[in-house]
Amino acid sequence: MRQEIVKAAPAYTEFHPRWYRAPVSVYWWLGQWRYLKFILRELSSLFVASFVVITLLQVRALRNGPEAYSRFQHWLQSPWMIALNLVSFLFVVFHTITWFNLAPRAMPIWVRGKRLPEFLVAAPNYAIWLVASVVIAWFVLR
Amino acid sequence: MARQSDEAFFWMLFSAGGVIAAILIPVHLFLFGLAFPLGWLPAPDYERLMSLVHMPLVRVYLFVFCSLPLFHWAHRFRYTLYDGLKVKHLNEVIFALCYGGAVAGTVLAAYLTWTIA
Numbered sequence: 001m002r003q004e005i006v007k008a009a010p011a012y013t014e015f016h017p018r019w020y021r022a023p024v025s026v027y028w029w030l031g032q033w034r035y036l037k038f039i040l041r042e043l044s045s046l047f048v049a050s051f052v053v054i055t056l057l058q059v060r061a062l063r064n065g066p067e068a069y070s071r072f073q074h075w076l077q078s079p080w081m082i083a084l085n086l087v088s089f090l091f092v093v094f095h096t097i098t099w100f101n102l103a104p105r106a107m108p109i110w111v112r113g114k115r116l117p118e119f120l121v122a123a124p125n126y127a128i129w130l131v132a133s134v135v136i137a138w139f140v141l142r
Numbered sequence: 143m144a145r146q147s148d149e150a151f152f153w154m155l156f157s158a159g160g161v162i163a164a165i166l167i168p169v170h171l172f173l174f175g176l177a178f179p180l181g182w183l184p185a186p187d188y189e190r191l192m193s194l195v196h197m198p199l200v201r202v203y204l205f206v207f208c209s210l211p212l213f214h215w216a217h218r219f220r221y222t223l224y225d226g227l228k229v230k231h232l233n234e235v236i237f238a239l240c241y242g243g244a245v246a247g248t249v250l251a252a253y254l255t256w257t258i259a
């Protein structure tokens with residue numbers, strides 16, 4: 001019985017029908033602001049990574065002694081690094097805002113059968129951001 | 143290439159790194175990347191920073207700061223290359239470079255924060 005079912009299967013053929021897929025340009029994300037915003041949000045990760053590298057260099061400079069650290073500080077004052085950090089700052093803040101605003105969609109909170117408004121779910125994130133920033137600045141500047 | 147079950151693990155790292163980056167990086171970047179080099183605020187001197195780094199908790203903090211956001215980058219950047227630039231044929235190479243970079247950064251962060259004090 002089983003054998004017959006196998007036999008009933010269509011024979012293998014090299015002429016497989018190709019699925020139709022509309023060709024998409026490599027620059028698909030340039031057309032619309034929504035898509036561009038998506039790509040910019042994803043690219044913010046590059047600036048996250050580059051600042052982590054800068055911080056690793058800072059820790060290494062601290063480890064290597066006062067002279068190495070003053071060379072590191074001097075390097076951060078170069079116009080190129082200022083420009084990079086300025087652009088990085090804009091991207092990183094963009095990451096923070098988009099990340100916080102995503103939270104209510106990833107984790108909708110329901111209260112008595114009603115969905116809590118998105119800004120109410122996102123608000124604690126902003127509060128934590130503010131408190132953490134103040135605490136870190138206080139530690140560093142004290 | 144990552145299997146479906148591994149994907150959840152990489153997504154967790156991406157997500158944790160995203161939170162750390164969102165909350166901690168802006169203030170660090172503003173202070174050390176802009177305010178101190180441009181003289182907007184008085185920069186803490188070497189001794190002051192070293193006294194901070196001598197606290198074990200600060201070193202754990204620095205390790206997390208320098209590790210998880212790299213995994214966030216690895217996940218986002220590889221999908222940007224896959225989807226944004228449509229370079230699907232290089233999947234394995236991109237995967238190895240992104241996570242290789244994140245692991246290398248983590249090892250370096252562990253070494254530096256372990257040996258600094």
